[in-house]
Amino acid sequence: MNLTRRGMLKRVIAGSAIALVPFGAFAEWMEASFKADSYSSALTAMGSEGAVASDKVTLKAPEIAENGAVVPIQVSSTLENIESISLLVEKNPTPLTAQFKMFPGLKPDFKIRVRMGETSKVIAVVKAGGKSYTAESEVKVTIGGCGG
């Protein structure tokens, strides 16, 4: 390894920055939200009850998914001060599927593939400035992806 003074300093600074945030808000997996077994209880666990629909949230999902095991979803938003972007599948056993956290330099535009057990609404919930905004899309599933 090539150890220069500058390189060492960088490493020391980076190391101490990590040490200062010991599993804070970022490192926590929100068990109550991810294990909530209904859409409304997931929203409550996330602190997003009373979320309102917004045209500044865009959810792209197929109208018909032939295979519920792999449903491609894209979510993006033009809202300011975004804290997190969550994806929920209303009729899945545990609706909350993914929650993206925001960082400087991270574009609020994500793609992910989700499982759907049956035809359901997919909802994107964007938390921004302490409020929650949603966009939703209905996906028809012809073969479910959650059974055995």
Next chain:
Amino acid sequence: MRIKAKLKGDVATVKLLIKHPMESGRRKDEAGNVIPAKYVTTVTGHVAGAQVFEVNSGAGVSKNPFIQVILTGRAIGDKIDFKWTDSSGATEEDSVTLK
């Protein structure tokens, strides 16, 4: 994991493909026994020690998760370190260098 990154100007589009069964805990094996839940719960991304990405996930993410992330303000030579952790505590790390 497989990582593909494309840099255009200062915008990096990164595609992650994680090899993972994403067992939801609701499937049964041939003998009728429930296969215990085991799924990726967190994926993080760091550049030079600074966090740039994090997603928390549940049992509803597809098997062999695919995630696309877009990072701005990036440059050639930036190394992005990704790491996933699953519900059993297993982890895997991999990185991509922008070119």
